Amino acid sequence: MNLNKAMIIGNLTRDPEVKNTPSGQTVATFSIATNFVWTNQAGQKQEKVEFHNIVAWRRLAEICGQYLRKGAKVFIEGRLQTRDWLGQDGVKRYRTEIIAENMIMLDRAGGGAGYGAKAAPTRPPMPEEQPSYPNEPIIDLEQPVGGGSNPEEEEIEVENIPF
DSSP, rough: OOOOOOOOOOOEEOOOEEEEOOOOOEEEEEEEEEEEEOOOSOOOEEEEEEEEEEEHHEEEEEHHHHEEEEEETEEEEEEEEEEEETTTTTTTTEEEEEEEEEEOOOOOOTTTSSSSSSOOSSSSOOEEEOOSSSSSOOOOSSOOOOOOOOOTTOOOOOGGOOO
């Protein structure tokens, strides 16, 4: 059995950048900062910030581009993916990203980034996932975030990404 799942809660470090691939697929990229706080042996509070690269595709990319802004607190659920390429200097480069499969906006109206979105999953909850926020809006997608019925048809090659 294999498992590749990432779940993070943090703040956007920049507005999402939304583009379209040559084949017409929408893709959004942004990064999220998370903090790790601990107390060292001397009793002093320590903090480390991690920056996570996020990539969202299709309808989820459109939603991220429309509703997310720098500073917004967000929950991202997805999978880790590392891609590599040869840099202009001939050195092989690597980049690990979280490929987003679900996004929940966590800012409240009047707080955080200052826009009116409340915690709202990007897909209707499954029967076993009863939301703990019954009076909050749910963004209902016309199509599933994961794409069509055959995931192999929807696979995007890194070479087709225009950035």
